[in-house]
Amino acid sequence: MDFKASQKLENLAPYAFKEINDRVTALKEKGITPIDFGVGDPSDPTPNFVIEALNKGAIKHAKSGYPSYIGLKEFREAAAQYMQRRFNVSLNPETEITSNIGSKEAIFNFPQAFLEQDDYVIIPSPGYPPMKTGTTFAGGKCYFTPLLEKNNFLIDFESIPKEIAEKAKIIWLNYPNSPTGAVATKEYYKKLIDWAHTHNIIIAADEGCYIDIYFDEKPLSILEVAKEGIVAFYSLSKRNNMTGYRVGFVCGDEKLISIFKRLKTNIDSGTPNFIQEAAIAALDNDTHCQEMCASYSQKADILLEALKQIGLETHKPKATFYLWQKVPTGMSDIEFAKRLLSPEIGIVVTPGSLISDKCDDGINPGENYVRFALVPSIEEVKLASQLLIDNQKKIELQ
Numbered sequence: 001m002d003f004k005a006s007q008k009l010e011n012l013a014p015y016a017f018k019e020i021n022d023r024v025t026a027l028k029e030k031g032i033t034p035i036d037f038g039v040g041d042p043s044d045p046t047p048n049f050v051i052e053a054l055n056k057g058a059i060k061h062a063k064s065g066y067p068s069y070i071g072l073k074e075f076r077e078a079a080a081q082y083m084q085r086r087f088n089v090s091l092n093p094e095t096e097i098t099s100n101i102g103s104k105e106a107i108f109n110f111p112q113a114f115l116e117q118d119d120y121v122i123i124p125s126p127g128y129p130p131m132k133t134g135t136t137f138a139g140g141k142c143y144f145t146p147l148l149e150k151n152n153f154l155i156d157f158e159s160i161p162k163e164i165a166e167k168a169k170i171i172w173l174n175y176p177n178s179p180t181g182a183v184a185t186k187e188y189y190k191k192l193i194d195w196a197h198t199h200n201i202i203i204a205a206d207e208g209c210y211i212d213i214y215f216d217e218k219p220l221s222i223l224e225v226a227k228e229g230i231v232a233f234y235s236l237s238k239r240n241n242m243t244g245y246r247v248g249f250v251c252g253d254e255k256l257i258s259i260f261k262r263l264k265t266n267i268d269s270g271t272p273n274f275i276q277e278a279a280i281a282a283l284d285n286d287t288h289c290q291e292m293c294a295s296y297s298q299k300a301d302i303l304l305e306a307l308k309q310i311g312l313e314t315h316k317p318k319a320t321f322y323l324w325q326k327v328p329t330g331m332s333d334i335e336f337a338k339r340l341l342s343p344e345i346g347i348v349v350t351p352g353s354l355i356s357d358k359c360d361d362g363i364n365p366g367e368n369y370v371r372f373a374l375v376p377s378i379e380e381v382k383l384a385s386q387l388l389i390d391n392q393k394k395i396e397l398q
């Protein structure tokens with residue numbers, strides 16, 4: 001039998017990471033285990049108190065049954081309490097919150113609830129890939145808008161052509177931003193909301209993945225500014241080292257949430273109840289996040305010092321566990337990433353161009369950057385920093 005992938009799948013960009021992955025495989029074949037700053041998957045374990053709640057939850061829900069696709073009432077209440085405590089945002093757990101099975105699925109699926117064929121979705125570049133793939137699979141068109149240092153990596157919404165704004169149904173935001181580490185201010189959100197309301201565009205804010213991982217001021221939620229026409233996506237994956245649990249929530253404008261819930265009934269069957277019990281415990285605890293922030297901050301400082309020592313321009317991010325590092329002038333991000341994968345260094349990073357898309361001006365804004373995810377242990381970060389310093393000559397332009 002002959003099977004072919006669908007045209008939609010074929011149309012997605014070819015697997016761009018292959019060149020980097022091949023190098024990693026070659027290193028492993030030589031017996032070298034690279035230090036992996038590539039994928040943003042925390043290497044620390046889920047906190048014990050969460051695992052205990054999970055175990056108790058499994059006993060409590062011994063009669064399994066399908067979970068509710070919108071989440072247990074207790075989970076939605078815990079999400080509402082978290083939003084109240086953390087941002088002073090009041091949400092009705094019945095109408096303004098639904099659980100998700102991790103933000104990835106929610107972000108991918110969300111456009112299907114609102115798009116007609118060829119509607120535009122405005123997407124930041126660099127950006128989280130499901131914003132793009134979800135739009136394409138829903139029949140929509142992507143308009144990529146660049147996140148540039150000169151704009152503090154905020155979307156310059158005023159530069160979006162009027163004809164695009166008129167045809168756009170959704171704008172995706174992601175602050176605290178992966179990979180740039182930027183955060184948005186209240187003033188910025190106010191102006192952006194006015195602009196989106198003028199054009200009748202839904203604001204889909206993927207804000208909750210890194211909102212509790214910050215180094216100075218607490219990042220704010222866009223829902224502190226307004227709720228109408230806005231939904232915010234939350235995830236426990238990074239906040240509590242729970243990437244494998246697949247749990248989070250979506251909250252905001254009740255009209256949007258109600259439509260999204262209708263879509264969800266057709267797609268998934270909800271997060272398992274015992275996992276929601278673990279998530280309730282996790283959402284209720286902030287101490288754990290403070291410890292994580294201190295650890296990520298320490299890792300950032302160690303690595304930034306080494307990057308500075310080898311002559312690179314460095315900036316500490318405001319939030320998230322990523323460094324969006326400029327590569328030496330005259331060298332491409334791919335070349336820089338490859339040099340870090342030489343056997344003497346053995347460090348994996350993500351080339352910026354592979355997580356960014358070309359924008360209107362034909363430029364890919366990730367071209368001169370690589371992303372470090374600060375997920376290796378402190379010892380590994382120290383070792384990686386020393387390797388960078390010891391091998392400066394291998395990294396520099398010759």
Ligand SMILES: Cc1ncc(COP(=O)(O)O)c(C=O)c1O
Pocket residue numbers: 040101102103104105128174178206209234235236237243247248
């Ligand atoms: C910006 C951003 N949003 C959302 C997610 C989704 O996380 P999850 O599906 O684990 O909730 C990620 C994961 O890496 C991310 O980086």
